Amino acid sequence: MKTFYTSVIELRQEFDDAIETHPYECGWADEALFFVEVHDAEPGETVSLRVQLSPDGIRWLDEGTEIRTGSSAFARVTRFGGFLRLAGNAIAADGGPARVTVSVRLALKG
Amino acid sequence: MHVSGFFDPLPRVLVADDFDRGMSGWLDLRPNFVAPGFREHSDDIDLIHWGPTMLSSATFAFGGTHGSAQGTYSLKISSRAAAAAADLPPAPGSMGLAIKRLAVPPGLRRLRIEALFAYKAEQDRPGLGVDDVRAFGMFVDLQDAEHRYMPGVRYVNAIAGEPVRAWQFYSPTADTDDEWSYGADGWHKAGIDPQWFGRRKADGSTSATTWFDGGGQHLIYNESDDKLNWTPLSLTLDLRTRRYEEFRVGGRTLRFPDGAHPTLAPAYNDIEGLLNPVFFVEADTDRRVSLFLDSVVISADAGEAA
Numbered sequence: 001m002k003t004f005y006t007s008v009i010e011l012r013q014e015f016d017d018a019i020e021t022h023p024y025e026c027g028w029a030d031e032a033l034f035f036v037e038v039h040d041a042e043p044g045e046t047v048s049l050r051v052q053l054s055p056d057g058i059r060w061l062d063e064g065t066e067i068r069t070g071s072s073a074f075a076r077v078t079r080f081g082g083f084l085r086l087a088g089n090a091i092a093a094d095g096g097p098a099r100v101t102v103s104v105r106l107a108l109k110g
Numbered sequence: 111m112h113v114s115g116f117f118d119p120l121p122r123v124l125v126a127d128d129f130d131r132g133m134s135g136w137l138d139l140r141p142n143f144v145a146p147g148f149r150e151h152s153d154d155i156d157l158i159h160w161g162p163t164m165l166s167s168a169t170f171a172f173g174g175t176h177g178s179a180q181g182t183y184s185l186k187i188s189s190r191a192a193a194a195a196a197d198l199p200p201a202p203g204s205m206g207l208a209i210k211r212l213a214v215p216p217g218l219r220r221l222r223i224e225a226l227f228a229y230k231a232e233q234d235r236p237g238l239g240v241d242d243v244r245a246f247g248m249f250v251d252l253q254d255a256e257h258r259y260m261p262g263v264r265y266v267n268a269i270a271g272e273p274v275r276a277w278q279f280y281s282p283t284a285d286t287d288d289e290w291s292y293g294a295d296g297w298h299k300a301g302i303d304p305q306w307f308g309r310r311k312a313d314g315s316t317s318a319t320t321w322f323d324g325g326g327q328h329l330i331y332n333e334s335d336d337k338l339n340w341t342p343l344s345l346t347l348d349l350r351t352r353r354y355e356e357f358r359v360g361g362r363t364l365r366f367p368d369g370a371h372p373t374l375a376p377a378y379n380d381i382e383g384l385l386n387p388v389f390f391v392e393a394d395t396d397r398r399v400s401l402f403l404d405s406v407v408i409s410a411d412a413g414e415a416a
Contacts, residue, residue, distance in 0.1 A: 003132040007162045011140070022190065023398075025166045028183060056171035058234050082169050 002109055003028065010104040012039060017097035019047060020087045021104050023057040027082035030110035034075045034086060036067055039101040044093025046070040047100055054083040114180060116342045119409035120222045124212065128405040129165055130181035136406075138163050139207035139388055154294030155306060156202035161188040163208040166402060170233055170336030179226045179340035184404035189393040193244065196269045197312045199292050200392065205306065206401070207390040212408070214252070214385045219413025220355065222346045223250060223387050225406045228338035229267070229331065232398040240331040241268040244394035245314070246401045249280060249305065249372075250347065251386035257374040258381070260304055261347050263357055265329065266314035268394050274314055277325035277364055279354065280304045280372040283318035290317070301373020305390050318373055322357075322364045329360060338402060350413065
């Protein structure tokens with residue numbers, strides 16, 4: 001039977017413009033699913049997030065998958081090596097920076 | 111799992127968690143989300159932003175994969191890059207905590223918690239990060255018919271960037287319930303959750319800690335932020351008397367004063383018989399720190415419980 005674990009990596013975490021989720025080690029997993037939830041967003045407010053990989057949890061590279069949402073969204077990732085995070089920004093309706101509250105859950109299986 | 115010679119369990123092994131087989135029931139310690147809107151039950155301090163727990167291969171930029179004491183994976187408990195001064199309540203995210211939730215089976219006399227551990231600052235900058243780790247430790251959340259109590263030990267590694275390198279144990283507090291939870295509404299009983307409650311002092315002590323006599327110990331951090339030495343730890347408790355019995359760490363045995371015990375708080379509702387071991391790590395600066403565990407063995411021997 002496979003191992004499964006969901007980590008609530010960010011719970012109702014406030015971010016001021018720039019968003020970086022906690023570096024998460026998951027080399028044991030074959031597949032990952034990021035669930036992103038934006039809490040109480042103002043109309044037109046969104047988060048734009050890139051899935052990132054890392055050889056060491058310190059230096060990060062874009063994986064290619066992106067999420068843009070003002071409510072809830074998910075992204076599937078495979079073949080990601082040992083570390084995962086999301087990085088990006090919170091964007092107000094006028095295109096400027098925003099302050100948002102976000103929850104991020106990472107569902108891992110392998 | 112094969113219990114290696116690092117472990118010296120009591121005859122009845124309750125669980126032996128080798129993290130090559132998954133998280134084994136260990137997860138982030140979070141509050142009770144029972145308030146309207148699934149909010150936490152009390153907001154005296156921020157308990158929802160501690161760092162997440164994960165299975166780690168202990169992989170680093172220059173050394174590659176360190177692996178665990180037995181196999182590849184260990185349990186990694188991580189803080190976020192945050193800290194408050196030592197005499198203040200813990201800053202949001204300044205700790206990481208992992209818990210496993212069990213219940214006491216009938217007829218136990220003694221309980222022993224053993225682990226192999228290592229602790230590290232994130233290797234995100236040149237130099238040696240040992241003094242960015244404030245503390246780490248473990249305790250067990252226990253409740254019998256009369257009392258809830260949390261015996262445990264804490265290694266104060268550094269305060270404000272200065273080495274301390276000494277062990278303390280949780281002992282009875284004289285705080286009122288309000289003082290215990292930093293003047294908040296007193297939902298928490300004094301002595302419960304000593305890892306984040308209880309008035310704190312600048313030397314790293316709290317209103318519910320006692321320094322071990324002769325408890326100074328230079329553990330192996332090693333000479334780089336990417337080198338781990340798996341070090342044994344063993345805490346034995348007498349469940350009949352609610353007293354400490356023995357604490358071993360590395361090559362040493364630290365002596366408790368006669369009759370030493372933690373705060374014996376009133377029993378809470380609906381948790382009689384719980385047996386919840388918790389491990390934690392605390393940052394001293396705005397740098398992520400981690401406690402690695404591989405493995406954890408919880409054992410017991412029989413006798414008339416209290």
